[in-house]
Structure formats: C-alpha cells, structure tokens
Amino acid sequence: MPAAVRGGSRVASRGKSPAAPAKAQARARGGKRAEANGTARVSPKQILLIAAGVLTAALAATLATGGRGQMLASAVGMGVDGKFGEAGFRLKTVHVQGASALATADIVKAAAVYRDQPLLGLNLDDLKARVEHVGWVKEARVVRLLPDTLMIAVKERRQLAVWQHGGRSVVIDEQGEVIREADPARFASLPLVVGAGGARHAGEILPVIAQRPKLMGRLEALVRVDDRRWDLRLKDGSLIQLPAVEEEAALLQLEQLDLRSRILELGFERIDLRNPDMVAVRPRAVVPAAPGVPVAEGV
Numbered sequence: 415m416p417a418a419v420r421g422g423s424r425v426a427s428r429g430k431s432p433a434a435p436a437k438a439q440a441r442a443r444g445g446k447r448a449e450a451n452g453t454a455r456v457s458p459k460q461i462l463l464i465a466a467g468v469l470t471a472a473l474a475a476t477l478a479t480g481g482r483g484q485m486l487a488s489a490v491g492m493g494v495d496g497k498f499g500e501a502g503f504r505l506k507t508v509h510v511q512g513a514s515a516l517a518t519a520d521i522v523k524a525a526a527v528y529r530d531q532p533l534l535g536l537n538l539d540d541l542k543a544r545v546e547h548v549g550w551v552k553e554a555r556v557v558r559l560l561p562d563t564l565m566i567a568v569k570e571r572r573q574l575a576v577w578q579h580g581g582r583s584v585v586i587d588e589q590g591e592v593i594r595e596a597d598p599a600r601f602a603s604l605p606l607v608v609g610a611g612g613a614r615h616a617g618e619i620l621p622v623i624a625q626r627p628k629l630m631g632r633l634e635a636l637v638r639v640d641d642r643r644w645d646l647r648l649k650d651g652s653l654i655q656l657p658a659v660e661e662e663a664a665l666l667q668l669e670q671l672d673l674r675s676r677i678l679e680l681g682f683e684r685i686d687l688r689n690p691d692m693v694a695v696r697p698r699a700v701v702p703a704a705p706g707v708p709v710a711e712g713v
Contacts, residue, residue: 504530505528505536509565511567513568513570525566533561538557541566542555545566545568549593551571555567572587576598578612585598586613606635609641611641635647644656654685655687655688657689
C-alpha cells in the first residue's frame with residue numbers, strides 16, 4: 415500500500431496496534447469482575463485511612479446531635495473494629511512484664527482479653543484499672559504493639575511478711591497492704607508478724623532487724639503488743655521485749671550484751687529492753703535431775 419503523506423511528511427501506514435500486555439489485561443478483567451460483584455480488595459493502609467475518616471465523621475455527628483449521636487458513634491466504632499480486624503489487627507499474644515510467675519496468671523485473668531479480639535477496640539484505661547485492682551500489682555502500664563500484641567508492664571508489690579491476726583494469715587507488702595491473691599502457705603520463708611496493728615508497723619521494724627543477720631536468723635515471730643511495741647519471739651522459745659520507742663537503740667544494747675556473753679547462743683527465757691537504763695535478763699529455768707539418775711557419764 416502506498417505511504418500516506420501529511421504535512422509534507424511520509425508516515426508508514428499500519429494495519430493494527432500491538433496487543434496490550436497480558437498483566438494489564440488481567441488487571442482490567444479483575445477490576446470488571448470486582449465491579450460486577452460489588453467488591454474490591456483493600457490494603458491495610460487503605461483500611462486505616464477509611465477507619466480514620468469514619469471516626470472523624472462519627473465525632474462530628476456526635477457533636478452535632480448531642481446524646482443521640484453516642485449511639486451512632488458506638489455503632490460506627492463496632493464497624494471500625496471489624497475493618498481493623500479484617501486488616502489483621504486482632505489479638506494473638508499478651509506479654510506481662512515485671513511480674514512473678516505467681517502474679518502473672520492473676521494479671522492475665524483480670525485483664526479479661528481473648529484471642530482474636532480486635533486490638534484497636536480495647537479500652538486501655540479500663541484494662542489498666544482492672545490490672546491495678548489485682549493485689550500483686552502496685553502500678554501498671556498497658557500498650558498495644560501492632561499488629562497483634564498487647565503488653566502489660568507492672569510494678570509488683572514486694573512481699574514483706576505474713577501477718578497473722580484474728581485466726582487468719584495473709585501476705586502483706588511494705589506498706590502493710592494485704593496481697594489478696596497470695597497464699598501464705600507459699601511464703602513460709604517470710605517473717606511472721608502477729609497481732610493487731612502488726613501489718614501497719616511491720617515495714618518500720620523489719621528493716622532494722624534485717625540489718626542484724628544473727629538475730630534475724632533466730633527470729634520466729636514479731637508480736638505486736640497493745641499496738642504500742644514489739645516482742646521478738648525466737649525459735650528456741652526465748653522472748654526479747656522491745657520498748658515503744660527507740661527500738662534500734664535497744665537492739666544495739668542487745669548486740670553489746672551478746673558480744674560480751676554470747677547470750678543469743680547460750681539461750682535465755684526473757685530479755686527486757688524496755689528500760690534504756692537497765693537491761694533485765696531472766697535465765698532459762700534449769701530442770702533438776704531426778705534422784706538416782708546419773709547427771710554425767712561415769713557418775
């Protein structure tokens with residue numbers, strides 16, 4: 415066929431245009447099918463943008479309609495949670511940091527979350543309040559780690575002693591607060607505090623005694639007397655009576671006495687330290703030998 419001439423230029427004529435690339439044709443066919451079905455694939459990023467727009471619209475509706483808008487916002491929130499779930503933001507893992515093994519189970523139970531729950535739909539303030547209601551927990555922080563993790567970081571109360579009062583034993587912390595979930599039977603190594611007011615004042619006396627390992631190792635219980643002062647009951651049955659004030663000065667007197675006479679090793683019935691000017695020691699009663707019974711080998 416002769417060449418066509420336009421504006422003085424010769425342009426070769428062509429019978430047809432080249433075929434469109436296969437990928438472009440596939441995308442076109444896919445788009446038509448999606449339009450025919452009324453659906454389209456949306457990326458997680460697009461879902462987040464859509465959700466943000468919906469939340470903004472819900473907020474505007476709430477402000478415009480007053481209390482009636484709260485129901486609308488709630489319904490919209492449920493829809494947004496669903497969109498986030500479709501994007502993969504569902505709970506898979508809960509990490510608890512700063513808690514002992516005993517405390518962790520109670521913390522997870524109090525959190526009351528479940529697997530595949532929409533992660534962005536969680537109310538973190540409510541969750542934090544539930545966790546801090548657990549007796550083990552002094553304070554908590556709750557963080558979402560997208561796409562599927564919840565982190566609960568806690569500061570655990572330090573177990574100070576077992577408090578026995580009114581026929582009941584409980585574990586207390588340094589402020590004398592009861593750790594409700596702690597089983598006293600699991601904390602046999604903690605000091606035993608007995609009597610009314612003992613929990614409130616245990617945090618004052620125990621650190622002072624802990625500075626004296628020799629005495630601490632012999633301690634059976636601290637007994638609060640009339641909620642005024644302490645008696646120290648030792649494992650061998652001996653009793654040390656402390657004054658209502660200046661307990662540390664009285665314990666210093668006891669240390670000096672022990673250095674001179676090794677009184678803690680020899681044993682005694684009672685040491686009265688209530689008077690700072692005089693230390694009264696009552697020796698352990700000696701049981702006389704029965705008549706006719708040898709008192710030493712070879713006698």
